[in-house]
Amino acid sequence: MVGGDRDYPPYEFLDRDGKPAGFNVELTRAIAEVTGMRVEIRLGAWSEMRAALAAGRIDALQGMSWSEQRAAEVDFSPPHLVVNHAIFARKGTPAVASLEALRGHAVAVHRDGIMDDQLTTLGMGDRLLRTDTPADALRLLASGKGEYAVVAALPGTFIIRELKLTNLDPVAHSVASQRYGYAVRKGDAALRSRFDEGLAILKQTGRYEALRQRWLGVLEPQPVSWGKFFQYGAVVFVPLLLVLGGTVLWSRQLQREVAERTASLAAAVEELRLNQAQLVQADKMAALGVLVSGVAHEINNPNGFILLNMPALKDVYLDALEALDRDRPDGAPPRLGGLPFATAREEVPRMLDEMLDGARRIRRIVEDLKDFARREDAPARAPLDLDEVVRAAVRLVENPIRKATTRFELALDGALPPVVGSAQRIEQVIVNLVLNACQALPSPDRAVRVSTRADGARGVVICEVRDEGVGIPPEHLPRLTDPFFTTKRDSGGTGLGLSVSSGIVKEHGGTLEFRSAPGAGTTATVTLPAAPDAGPQGIP
Numbered sequence: 001m002v003g004g005d006r007d008y009p010p011y012e013f014l015d016r017d018g019k020p021a022g023f024n025v026e027l028t029r030a031i032a033e034v035t036g037m038r039v040e041i042r043l044g045a046w047s048e049m050r051a052a053l054a055a056g057r058i059d060a061l062q063g064m065s066w067s068e069q070r071a072a073e074v075d076f077s078p079p080h081l082v083v084n085h086a087i088f089a090r091k092g093t094p095a096v097a098s099l100e101a102l103r104g105h106a107v108a109v110h111r112d113g114i115m116d117d118q119l120t121t122l123g124m125g126d127r128l129l130r131t132d133t134p135a136d137a138l139r140l141l142a143s144g145k146g147e148y149a150v151v152a153a154l155p156g157t158f159i160i161r162e163l164k165l166t167n168l169d170p171v172a173h174s175v176a177s178q179r180y181g182y183a184v185r186k187g188d189a190a191l192r193s194r195f196d197e198g199l200a201i202l203k204q205t206g207r208y209e210a211l212r213q214r215w216l217g218v219l220e221p222q223p224v225s226w227g228k229f230f231q232y233g234a235v236v237f238v239p240l241l242l243v244l245g246g247t248v249l250w251s252r253q254l255q256r257e258v259a260e261r262t263a264s265l266a267a268a269v270e271e272l273r274l275n276q277a278q279l280v281q282a283d284k285m286a287a288l289g290v291l292v293s294g295v296a297h298e299i300n301n302p303n304g305f306i307l308l309n310m311p312a313l314k315d316v317y318l319d320a321l322e323a324l325d326r327d328r329p330d331g332a333p334p335r336l337g338g339l340p341f342a343t344a345r346e347e348v349p350r351m352l353d354e355m356l357d358g359a360r361r362i363r364r365i366v367e368d369l370k371d372f373a374r375r376e377d378a379p380a381r382a383p384l385d386l387d388e389v390v391r392a393a394v395r396l397v398e399n400p401i402r403k404a405t406t407r408f409e410l411a412l413d414g415a416l417p418p419v420v421g422s423a424q425r426i427e428q429v430i431v432n433l434v435l436n437a438c439q440a441l442p443s444p445d446r447a448v449r450v451s452t453r454a455d456g457a458r459g460v461v462i463c464e465v466r467d468e469g470v471g472i473p474p475e476h477l478p479r480l481t482d483p484f485f486t487t488k489r490d491s492g493g494t495g496l497g498l499s500v501s502s503g504i505v506k507e508h509g510g511t512l513e514f515r516s517a518p519g520a521g522t523t524a525t526v527t528l529p530a531a532p533d534a535g536p537q538g539i540p
Contacts, residue, residue, distance in 0.1 A: 002028050002041050003049040003058040007133035009158045010215045011063050014043055023215035024063040027080070030207055031198030045132045047112040053183070059191060065114035065178035069121075075186055077195045079179035080208070085115055086153040087172040088138065088160075093147060095171040108137035108149040114178050115150040135159045142168055150175070154216065299366050306359040314352045321345060383418040383531055384426070386461050387452055392423075393430035394450065397438075404438035407447035416454050416461050417530040421508040426528075429501040429512070433465040433524045436497065440469025440522060454530070460510075463526045472516040480514055 004012040004024055012022040020041045032039040042058060043049075052058045053074065065083060066076050087096060096102060103124055109116045111130040119128060131137045134151045141149040142165040151159075153173060160168050182195045202208040339347065394401070394410060401408050419426075430450075437448045446468040454461050472480070481502035498512075505512045509529050516522035 001058040002039050002060045002062050003052055004041065004043045004062045005046045005049065005133070006043040007135050008046070008063070008152075008155055009162070011155065012043060023211060026211050026215070027199075027202070027208070028062045030202055030211065031195060034201045035194050035198040037194060037198075046110060047132070050112055053185060056185065059184065059188070060195070061183040063180055064183040065180050067114060067117060067178070069117060070114075070183070073186065074183040075188065075192050076179075077182040077184075077192050077199065079181040080199055081180040083178050083180045084153045084174045085150060085176040085178070086156055086170045087175055088141060088149045088151060088156055088168050089147065089171045090141065090144075090167050091169055093171065096148065097172055097175075099150070099175050102148055102150070105148055106146040108140045108146045110134045110137055110151065115176070118176065119150070135163065138165055138168060139163070299362065303359055303362050303366070307356070307363065310352060310356045310359065314349065314356075317348060317352065381420050381422060383420055384423045386416050386419050386426070386463060386528065387412040387414060389423050389426050390430050390450060390452060390463055393427045393434065396427075396431055397434050400435060400438050401448065404441050404444065405446060405448050406444050409447065409449040409451075411449065411451040413452045413454060413461075416452060419461055419508070419528045420531050421528070425504045426508070429504050429526060430463065430465070432497040432501045433526070436524070437465050437467035437469065437522070440467050440471075442470055459530050460527050461530055462528075464523055465526075466521065466523045468521045471518040471520050472514070472522055473518055477514060477516060481512065 004020070006012075006014045008022070010022055012020065012024040015021040020043050025041055028039060028041060031037070041062070044052075049058065049061060053061055061074075063081075064070065064074070064076070066079065070076075087099075087102070089095075096105075099119065099122065102119070103122070104127070106127055106129060107119065107124065108129040108131060109119060111132060113134075116128065116130060119125065129137070129140060129146045131140060134155050137149045137151055138156060138159050140146055148171075149156075149168075153170070156170070159165070182192070182199075184192045184195075199208070202211075390412065391410075434448070434450065441448070448468075449466045450463070451466075452461065452463050481498050502512045505526055505528070511525075511527045513525045513527070514522060515525070
């Protein structure tokens, strides 16, 4: 004796003649056929069928959703379906996304069904509207009672279509998925194994899939046959393909035009962005120049007093030391500023020298700032020999070069075409580059090479300062000529030398470029235009 729900289409239900029908019914009969069982199928209210199984009036339920609570009461066969449950509501009712969201709402459910169990476990039992069948739950909702109904998705869709409940819609799909299979009384392993065996045979022979397609596939999308496809294609697709072909040709032409215009617009936008950035930078530099000029003047005045007075103060101190050495009647050495006389004799001159060096350093920084801020509307220009300028610059920094390296090389071209510009300003650039090269060397055995050459094809003369120093990280290369950018701030760098040098080279119509790699040294290249009337041998 196998029981089931009388109104759970398309799984199991009583047809118009009052006879059992549906997927579960035909599956049970097919299992009975292949296993040699004789079965009688009895359908009724679901809660009554559950009670009948517990009381022994029937031997099995042909479709029951699995839960831990139910598994403690009955034994389940392996599931032959997964039943998805959905939330239904009247049109216009606010949508909800989960079972938990139903808390506080009036919800219609199938009495003793899996959703009744689950919502009761969630503490919503007092708000449930329980009905004998899923169809009754949907009818109740359609009549205006309750706010939502939770029903298996496939039966719910089937019932709404058959009963024409047009004011209902699913508002949440697959809020719960349950394994669905045969259930027998606890401990009836023999009967459960018969159902397991029969179900396995039906799946292997293909009869299970045929039954599933017949009853459950009616609400699933059906594949279109090739015959139908070609029939529809002759009427619809051929004209559509002709239209699409013309559209594609026109679209490609349009895409080419759009691509060309887009590229042109992108270039214009990039140029506008660069111009705007240059204007902003120029405005910043103008304001900075005014500030620097004022600050430099204010610093130079007191610093000038220090530079002027410090040598005289040192001379006075040294003279005083001689007097103190002579006039010591008691023979005891005097103390100066709390220091023993011997210590003061050694330390105070050194302190005065350090103060003088500091004041000179302040003067150099201020001069760099003034050079950075200075605007020369019409700087003095004259033809000059770059070799002579480089030679003079190297003479100025002979001492730092000797301290930094034992391998300094000067390779001058000797026949360069002249350059029009300020010799003093170009000399300042070369001095800055050579000093930077010396400071980049980790040891005196590393080399620095300064060279000049001409490039007749480009009409330029070139000076290169190359070192075998520590190199420059790639991320720092684009910022080398930015004002106040320096990696040597701890050792007194101000970040103005290369910025000033770059500005001087640009004033002369040239370029200042750097090539470097960490650990592989750095090459600074100054490129200046040759005088326009220079001959092939460099003679104007």
